[in-house]
Amino acid sequence: MEGADPGPHTEQEQFDASIDTDALLRLEQFNPELGNGDVQELLDGSRTSEIVEHHTQSTYNSQIQNDIAKLHSRYGTPFAAFLNLEDIDLSGGGHSLAQQFHSCYLGSFNTYEELAQSHIRALGWQEEIDKLIRTEAIPPGFFTWDYKVVIKLITEAWDIVELDGWLHQFSK
Numbered sequence: 001m002e003g004a005d006p007g008p009h010t011e012q013e014q015f016d017a018s019i020d021t022d023a024l025l026r027l028e029q030f031n032p033e034l035g036n037g038d039v040q041e042l043l044d045g046s047r048t049s050e051i052v053e054h055h056t057q058s059t060y061n062s063q064i065q066n067d068i069a070k071l072h073s074r075y076g077t078p079f080a081a082f083l084n085l086e087d088i089d090l091s092g093g094g095h096s097l098a099q100q101f102h103s104c105y106l107g108s109f110n111t112y113e114e115l116a117q118s119h120i121r122a123l124g125w126q127e128e129i130d131k132l133i134r135t136e137a138i139p140p141g142f143f144t145w146d147y148k149v150v151i152k153l154i155t156e157a158w159d160i161v162e163l164d165g166w167l168h169q170f171s172k
Contacts, residue, residue: 067094078108081161081168106158106169115167116150
């Protein structure tokens with residue numbers, strides 16, 4: 001078809017085309033409890049620039065350095081936290097980095113208690129406790145969560161990176 005735009009052909013072109021469209025959607029999808037101000041704060045983190053600067057001035061080729069800067073500008077603090085993980089592969093370039101980030105980033109939280117509460121809700125535990133309380137007429141406040149135990153389980157199963165006042169959760 002003459003004159004039709006065939007779209008991006010290479011992985012790099014696909015990466016460049018996709019990065020502008022999905023950053024905020026991804027952050028909102030992984031962090032449904034966060035308001036717009038919180039999402040914006042995640043994008044504007046203060047320490048993130050020094051982490052990204054370290055990776056963009058490293059021994060990687062200029063394309064990878066460029067891709068890291070682009071990904072940081074789109075995902076902010078969560079992406080900078082991702083760069084702190086030990087087992088990421090930076091050699092694959094932007095498309096690979098974006099895929100790695102998307103596959104392991106689980107969310108960002110203000111506190112460890114908020115992180116624990118999120119997992120308790122996600123696992124359906126709170127709902128089951130609430131049913132038990134209603135069914136058995138147990139007085140309010142009788143059950144409390146030991147967040148230290150829940151957090152210990154979380155940190156054994158997932159990577160938690162503290163950065164710019166946020167806790168960023170990644171699958172191991």
